[in-house]
Amino acid sequence: MSSAPTPNNPPCPAYRCQEKDSFAYPTAVERWPVILTNVIDDVYKSYRDEVDPQKQREAKEIIERIGALKYEMQRDRPFRPIEEDGSTDYTTWNAILSQDFPNSSWFSATWLFSECYLYRRVRESFNLTTTWSGYDPFFRQKTSTFQGSSSAVFDLARRFSVPIPSQSDTERHLWFHELAQVCLWGNATDLSLLVNMTEENIKSLQATGAQRLEEQEKNIIVNDLERVWEKVKEMKGGRVDFVLDNAGFELFVDLVLADYLLQTSAARTIYFHCKTIPWFVSDTLPSDFHWLLDSCTNTFFSNASEPDLASLHALALRWKSYLASGAFVVESDPFWCSGYAYWHLRDQAPQLYEELSGSDLVVFKGDLNFRKLTYDCKWPATTRFREAIGPVMSTLFPPLVSLRTNKADVCVGLREGKEKELVESGEADWRWSGKFAVVEYSEGRLN
Numbered sequence: 001m002s003s004a005p006t007p008n009n010p011p012c013p014a015y016r017c018q019e020k021d022s023f024a025y026p027t028a029v030e031r032w033p034v035i036l037t038n039v040i041d042d043v044y045k046s047y048r049d050e051v052d053p054q055k056q057r058e059a060k061e062i063i064e065r066i067g068a069l070k071y072e073m074q075r076d077r078p079f080r081p082i083e084e085d086g087s088t089d090y091t092t093w094n095a096i097l098s099q100d101f102p103n104s105s106w107f108s109a110t111w112l113f114s115e116c117y118l119y120r121r122v123r124e125s126f127n128l129t130t131t132w133s134g135y136d137p138f139f140r141q142k143t144s145t146f147q148g149s150s151s152a153v154f155d156l157a158r159r160f161s162v163p164i165p166s167q168s169d170t171e172r173h174l175w176f177h178e179l180a181q182v183c184l185w186g187n188a189t190d191l192s193l194l195v196n197m198t199e200e201n202i203k204s205l206q207a208t209g210a211q212r213l214e215e216q217e218k219n220i221i222v223n224d225l226e227r228v229w230e231k232v233k234e235m236k237g238g239r240v241d242f243v244l245d246n247a248g249f250e251l252f253v254d255l256v257l258a259d260y261l262l263q264t265s266a267a268r269t270i271y272f273h274c275k276t277i278p279w280f281v282s283d284t285l286p287s288d289f290h291w292l293l294d295s296c297t298n299t300f301f302s303n304a305s306e307p308d309l310a311s312l313h314a315l316a317l318r319w320k321s322y323l324a325s326g327a328f329v330v331e332s333d334p335f336w337c338s339g340y341a342y343w344h345l346r347d348q349a350p351q352l353y354e355e356l357s358g359s360d361l362v363v364f365k366g367d368l369n370f371r372k373l374t375y376d377c378k379w380p381a382t383t384r385f386r387e388a389i390g391p392v393m394s395t396l397f398p399p400l401v402s403l404r405t406n407k408a409d410v411c412v413g414l415r416e417g418k419e420k421e422l423v424e425s426g427e428a429d430w431r432w433s434g435k436f437a438v439v440e441y442s443e444g445r446l447n
Contacts, residue, residue: 005341005343005375005390006099006100007096007100007101007110007112007113007339007340007341008100008101008104008109008110008113009100010110010341010375010376010377011343011375011377011379011390012375012377012378012379013377013378014110014111014112014376014377014378015110015111015112015376015377015378015408015409015410016107016108016109016110016111017029017106017107017109017111017114018076018107018108022111022409023407023408023409023431023432024111024408024409027111027115028073028106028107028111028114029074032070032073032115032118033070033073033074035281036066036069036070036073036122037070038137038141039066039122039137039138040063040066040067042137042138042140042141043059043062043063043066043132043135043137044059044063045140046059046135047059047060052131054130054131055131055132058129058130058131058132059132061128061129062125062126062129062132065124065125065128066122066125069118069121069122069125072106073106073118076105076106076107076108077105077106078103078104078105079097079101079104079105079106079109079117081093081094081097081098082094082097082120082121082124083124083128085123085124085127085128086127086128086133087123087127088334089120089334089337089338090124092334092338092348093117093120093338093339096113096339096340100113101113110376111376111408112339112341112371112372112375112376113339115280116337116338116339117339119277119278119279119280119337120277120337120339122137122278123277123278136278136285136287137278138278138281138282139278139288141281141282142247142248142282142288143248143291143295145248145249145282146247146248146249146252146292146295147300147301149248149249149252150301150303150304152249153249153252153296153301153312154301154304154308154311154312156182156252156253156256157296157308157311157312157314157315158307158308158311160256160259160260160315161310161311161312161314161315161318162314163263163318164260164263164264167264169233172233172264173229173233175260176229176232176260177225177229179253179256179257179260180225180228180257180403180439181217181220181225182253182256182257183253183254183256183257183365183403184220184403184404184405184437184439185405185437186249186250186252186253186254219435219436219437220436220437220438220439221406221411221414221418221422221430221436221437221438222385222412222413222414222438222439222440223438223439224401224439224440224441225439227441227443228361228401228439228441231361231399231441231443232261232266232361233266235266235267235360235361236265236266237265237266237267237268238266238267238268238359238360238361239267239268239269239270239271239358239359239360240258240261240266240267240269240270240271240359240360240361240362240363241270241271241272241273241356241359241361241362241363242254242258242270242271242272242273242363242365243273243336243362243363243364243365243369244272244273244274244275244283244284244365244366245283245284245365245366245367245368245369246282246283246284246365246366247282247283247284247285247288247289247292248282248288248292250365250366251284251288251289251292252292252296254272254365255292255319258270258272258328259315259318259319259322262322262327267360268327269326269327269328269329270322270327270328270329271329271331271359272284272289272328272329272330272331273331273332273333273336274286274288274289274330274331274332274336275332275336275337276332276333276334276336276337277337279336279337280368283368285332286330286332289330290330293316293319293320293323296312296313296315296316297312297313297316297317297320333349333352334349335348335349335352340372341371341372341373341374341375341376342369342372342373342389342390342393343375343389343390343392343393345392345393345397346392346396353397356397356398357396357397357398358398359398360398360399361398361399361400361401362397362398362399362400362401363400363401363403364400364401364402364403364404365403365404366403366404366405367404367405367406367407367408369402369404370402370404370408370410370438370440371408371410373388373389373393373400373402374388374389374410374412375388375390376408376410377410378409378410379410379411379412380412381411381412381413381414381418381419382412382413382414382415382416382419383412383413384412384413385402385412385413385440385441385442386442387412388412388413389442393442393444394442394444395444395445395446396444396445396446397442397444397445398444398445399441399442399443399444400441400442400444401439401440401441401442402438402439402440402441403437403439404437404438404439404440405434405436405437406430406431406432406433406434406435406436406437406438407432407433407434408431408432409431409432410431411431411438412440413438413440422436
């Protein structure tokens with residue numbers, strides 16, 4: 001293993017889109033073109049009734065750029081530098097391109113970097129305009145999917161709109177266990193994967209009943225929930241950080257868990273770390289966070305019953321009060337939308353690293369955060385999680401947990417023989433099917 005991993009030279013061989021036996025290949029060949037086509041369609045829908053001639057002209061320029069990006073990607077053209085587009089991060093991107101990927105193309109570079117670069121290029125297409133620079137081409141999809149999540153949203157709202165009564169240790173244990181599982185499987189709704197998901201399929205993925213949770217626990221193939229509970233149980237008025245993944249329903253269940261940690265006094269402050277640009281279709285921006293709270297207190301779910309709306313409004317108003325009091329804090333940092341794995345957090349984002357170092361527990365949500373924690377490379381499946389996240393994150397960083405539904409090749413922490421069992425039981429695609437999940441915990445800094 002290299003003593004100094006770099007974006008194009010991770011600690012184990014990287015997954016690359018040219019490898020037809022990995023999930024990287026169908027991602028690049030099948031999913032990316034659909035995602036880019038959807039961006040074009042979204043811009044067209046947004047500008048077709050536009051009367052501002054500049055906005056019309058710039059929309060056509062965006063569509064041309066995205067079309068050119070799609071052509072370039074599908075033909076495996078070499079990477080080009082990010083244009084000077086008014087952002088603060090284009091020099092960082094171009095430094096990685098020149099230092100680590102000087103002769104690389106879409107399929108020859110690492111999957112992790114190519115996919116991050118794709119979304120940065122999409123953002124460039126909007127940044128180069130005057131009237132569209134703040135536009136999120138994925139917002140329409142995020143809101144539509146949250147609308148389709150109403151059944152699960154109201155199920156949770158009915159249960160948690162009323163403040164939690166005093167609980168015994170056993171009750172706290174059971175509630176935490178259930179909420180953490182809801183939080184884990186909530187990220188089964190990932191729009192970058194499920195681009196044509198129907199509302200009925202969404203409901204199936206998001207079912208929050210206890211019976212389904214019990215069924216799903218057998219599919220948590222690395223389960224450190226008890227270790228996480230032991231940490232949470234000892235916390236008194238601490239700080240918890242959520243490094244967020246998807247907007248919409250997944251964010252909603254993240255807020256439910258965060259609310260529980262506040263009400264049980266495990267935490268005094270919860271920090272939510274959002275993306276700075278539209279990212280991997282469904283990732284949470286600060287605007288998505290605030291939109292969700294507003295949508296839960298207005299007429300967004302217009303067909304709901306009065307009791308359901310009352311429960312949802314009460315829950316969302318409590319969350320808004322947490323924002324006002326500083327119990328909830330929303331932040332974003334460009335590092336989360338960089339081409340770097342989290343092995344480089346300390347050297348590439350020292351201020352963010354220092355801030356997170358004050359946390360009692362950092363919760364990394366979703367598949368991409370797991371990929372970045374583990375450098376998205378070909379670790380043996382039995383590799384210990386602490387080894388895969390690197391020496392800084394495992395020995396100097398606060399305790400952390402990754403809640404991840406498996407949607408990419410990389411996976412670590414399995415017991416000996418588990419991978420063979422999965423394959424022999426007919427689950428050859430266990431690494432990326434979304435049927436299996438991991439909850440992996442690191443105790444963090446060594447005192």
